[in-house]
Amino acid sequence: MQRQKVPFVPTTPGHVGMYLCGPTVYSDAHLGHAKKEVAFDVIRRALMHFGYRVRYVANITDVGHLQNDSDDGEDKLQARARLEQLEPMEVADKYFWSFFKDMDALNVLRPSINPRATGHIQEQIKLIEELIERGHAYESAGSVYFDVRSWPEYGKLSGRKLDDQEEGTREAVREEKRDPRDFALWKKAEPEHLMRWDSPWSVGFPGWHIECSAMSLKYLGEGFDIHGGGLDLQFPHHEAEIAQAEAAGHHFARYWMHNNMLTIGGEKMSKSKGNFTTIEDILHKHEPMVVRFLLVSSHYRSVTEMNEEAFASAANGYRRMVDALAEIERRLNDAPAGADAALDAKIAARVQEFEDAMRDDFNTPKAVAALFGLTAEVNTALNAGPVGHDTLERAQAAYRTLGGDVLGLFAEGSGAAPAQDDTPVVDALMELVLKARQNYRLQKQYAEADELRDTLSEVGITVEDTKDGVRWKR
RNA sequence: GGCGCUGUAGCCAAGUGGUAAGGCAGAGCUCUGCAAAAGCUCCACCACCGGUUCGAGUCCGGUCAGCGCCUCCA
Numbered sequence: 001m002q003r004q005k006v007p008f009v010p011t012t013p014g015h016v017g018m019y020l021c022g023p024t025v026y027s028d029a030h031l032g033h034a035k036k037e038v039a040f041d042v043i044r045r046a047l048m049h050f051g052y053r054v055r056y057v058a059n060i061t062d063v064g065h066l067q068n069d070s071d072d073g074e075d076k077l078q079a080r081a082r083l084e085q086l087e088p089m090e091v092a093d094k095y096f097w098s099f100f101k102d103m104d105a106l107n108v109l110r111p112s113i114n115p116r117a118t119g120h121i122q123e124q125i126k127l128i129e130e131l132i133e134r135g136h137a138y139e140s141a142g143s144v145y146f147d148v149r150s151w152p153e154y155g156k157l158s159g160r161k162l163d164d165q166e167e168g169t170r171e172a173v174r175e176e177k178r179d180p181r182d183f184a185l186w187k188k189a190e191p192e193h194l195m196r197w198d199s200p201w202s203v204g205f206p207g208w209h210i211e212c213s214a215m216s217l218k219y220l221g222e223g224f225d226i227h228g229g230g231l232d233l234q235f236p237h238h239e240a241e242i243a244q245a246e247a248a249g250h251h252f253a254r255y256w257m258h259n260n261m262l263t264i265g266g267e268k269m270s271k272s273k274g275n276f277t278t279i280e281d282i283l284h285k286h287e288p289m290v291v292r293f294l295l296v297s298s299h300y301r302s303v304t305e306m307n308e309e310a311f312a313s314a315a316n317g318y319r320r321m322v323d324a325l326a327e328i329e330r331r332l333n334d335a336p337a338g339a340d341a342a343l344d345a346k347i348a349a350r351v352q353e354f355e356d357a358m359r360d361d362f363n364t365p366k367a368v369a370a371l372f373g374l375t376a377e378v379n380t381a382l383n384a385g386p387v388g389h390d391t392l393e394r395a396q397a398a399y400r401t402l403g404g405d406v407l408g409l410f411a412e413g414s415g416a417a418p419a420q421d422d423t424p425v426v427d428a429l430m431e432l433v434l435k436a437r438q439n440y441r442l443q444k445q446y447a448e449a450d451e452l453r454d455t456l457s458e459v460g461i462t463v464e465d466t467k468d469g470v471r472w473k474r
Numbered sequence: 475g476g477c478g479c480u481g482u483a484g485c486c487a488a489g490u491g492g493u494a495a496g497g498c499a500g501a502g503c504u505c506u507g508c509a510a511a512a513g514c515u516c517c518a519c520c521a522c523c524g525g526u527u528c529g530a531g532u533c534c535g536g537u538c539a540g541c542g543c544c545u546c547c548a
Contacts, residue, residue, distance in 0.1 A: 023548075036548040065546080076546075160477055160544075208546090230548030235477085237547095259548070260479085266540070270547055297497075298487060302480090303541075309485045313498035317486095320497085323511075357488090365488050369496035379512055383505095446507060453509080464510050471511085 003159060005361055008255060010225050016052045017220035018044060019253065020111075021212055021229035021237070024061040025095035026080045029102050030276035031291075031306060032230070032262045032269050038292055039259040039300035040228045041108040042407060046358045049406045057219045058111040060099075062092035062118050064195045065208045066187075078194050088195050092118075102279040105288045107411040113219050117211040121197045124206045124214045127248055128185045128199075136247040140176040142188030142202030146244060148181050154243045157256060158235035183240055185210050209240035216241075217250055227253035231260050232270075259300045264307065277306075286311055289409055293318040296364040296407050317372075318409070324375045325399045325410060326473070327382060328392055338388035343381045347394050350374040354402045364407065371403055426474075434463070434470050 010016050020040050023033055040058075047054050064075030077088040084091060100110070117124075128144055131137035136150045148154045155161055184207035189196040196203050216224060229238060238256065245252040261268045269276045282291055294314035298304040350370050357366035378395050381387050404410045433452060440449040453463045456472070464471045 021548075024546090030548085032548045034548090039548095155477095158477075158543080231479090232543065232547055235543060236545090261542070261548075263541080268542065268547095272545095272547060294486080302487085305486070307485080309498080310487095313486055316499085317497045320512095327512095360490090363488075365486095365497095366495070369488070372496055376513080380514095383512060441507080444507075450508070457510095462510065465506070465508095466511075467505085473511095 003157075006255075008225075010052065011223055011254070014052060016047050016054045016226065017224040018047075018054060018056050018226040018228065019212070019216040019220055019224065020056070020058040020227075021233055022058045022060050022114075023095075023099055024065070024076065025092045025099060026064075026076045027095060027271070028278040028280055029095075029099050030269065030271070030278050031282060032276065033099075034102070034106055034279050034291065035262045035295055035300075035304055036228075036230050036259050037103055037108045038106060038295045038408070040257075042296060042364060043226075043228070043257070043300070043362050044109065045406050045408060046362055049401070050355075050359070055112045055220065056109075057113045057115065057216060059212060059215050060092075060096055060114060060116045061208075061211065062089070062096065062116050063205055063211065064088055064193075065205075075193060075195065081194070089118075092116075098280070102283075105283055106279070106292050107288065107408045109408075115215045115219065117206070117215070118195075120211060120215050120218070121199075121206065123218055124210045125186075125199050127210060127214045127217075127244065128206075130248040131185065131244060134248060136243075137185055138178065139201050140178075142204065143176060143184060144186040144201055145177050145182040146185055146240065146247070147178060148183075148243070149179055151243050151247045153246065155239060157239050157242055160235060160239075183207060183209065183236065185244070209237055210244060212237075213241045213245040213248075213250075213252070216253070217245060223251035224253055226255045226257060228257045228259070231258040234258055257300075260303050262304045262306055264305070266305070269306075286315065287318075287412070289322075289412055290315045290318050292407075293368075293409060296409075297368055299361075299363060299365055301361075321371060321375050321399070321403065322410065322412075323473070324378055324382075325396070325403075328378065328396050328399070331382065331387065332389065332392050332396065335389040335392050336386050337390075339390035339394075340381065340388045343377065343387065343391050344394060346377045347374065347391070347398055350377070351398050351402065354398075354406075358406065367402070367407065371399070374398060430461070430472055434472065437463075438470065 018040070020036075023029060044054050044056050062077070064077030066075060075088070077091050080086075081088045081091045086094070096116075103110075128137060131146065132139070132144065135147075137144055137146050186199055186201055186204055186206055188202035188204040193205070195205055197205060216227065227238070227241075234256075242252050261270075263269060264275055264277070267273065267275060279291075290311065291314075294306065294310060295304065297314060297317075350373055353370040353373070354367045357363040357370060360366075374395070399410065433456070437449045437452045440446070440452070456463055461472055461474045464473075
């Protein structure tokens, strides 16, 4: 809340409670969601790596909030439902599942608790009642609004002063409100509004911000550790969350973390601009791990530019690391016993470098650089000759633990859409083809040998001749 | 108008006042039947102008450019 980087000290030693603002499930998740989810997934994984037990709560917003603040705004879920000719809750469930399918593909760990707004109407009503009792909220025409004038701290997170805010920007300043900046805690439902619940004030639906205050406090308790979300939610959403919770007498989140936005051609990717790429679409063009690698290659607080060149660069760079790891694991099969002290020291230094980077506000680009440093050193050693088994295991552990467990990489084949496993067949065929090619080569019939190699290349199989014999990969 | 962020090589991207990490692309070399892979080498007057300092990409002021939030958005 000091609006700067500060040392982290959890409430309960050894434990961390994290809350992340999740998606409103009314359309496919796009790359912006991926950046947020991966950013906080890495933070969670890093905390776990450093020994914390993490309770990770990420909500799903499935209440249909209005598309804008004017009177006739349509509910987003309902609008989608009309388009797809579904019940609003069918829409919510459809995109709920597709969201998890996308996140699984990106190797984002599932939350410890995944509360849905519609399942916590009672908790939200209770919090609103507390606010009314304390004089920070008032009912007006069946709706309930938060009284920002009654809460001087409103604005502390985003560094805004009420009086600086431009008035009248909104099309219709609702006369129901005492102040145009008051925000809805409960809205009376118009007759055509489908998602509606009983409340002391009207049949209606909760305001957009109240669910996060209610659910985070319910599952993480008073004064929980970390609250995360996109930078674009800082104001008004998170500001409102804090005001509601604290005005009602609760201790709210102690640390706030915001991921920055993703740009394409320098412009923010967003639903309203229509310049977004869905995760499903991008996964048709790029491996999930490449997408994830590109995301962790920039810092969560920085803007990430995503263009085709960046993807190509990420694909090649990631491949280099994967190849090094694959070679380590191949060599483990017939490595001599013992260790290589010089390389051991280098591995330990890179591990240290990685962990230092992560400890400094989760500096993933720096951590990735440490892995590339490791890659160069390991490759050099592997080129030089046999490396001891123990050392290879240490190198493997460095990749699997840091790149794998912490950054969530090297999880090819995980998640949705597992490819049909044709490995045994391909292996057998490759053995035959390579044997034939080797015969051509021994008889110096290079044209024939190269033709085989070129044909394989066309179907995505690379053949490499090395000192130790032929090797292939796809 | 208010609040805030950013400008680092062709691209992506770190950078705690003390000679500018890393990756991709590119060039050369080693290895190789040729390739590929890997390794080595090369590749930045840090938007501009002032100031503070022994020393500034890093601090201060200004200029220019771009972006975000203030309305739904991750």
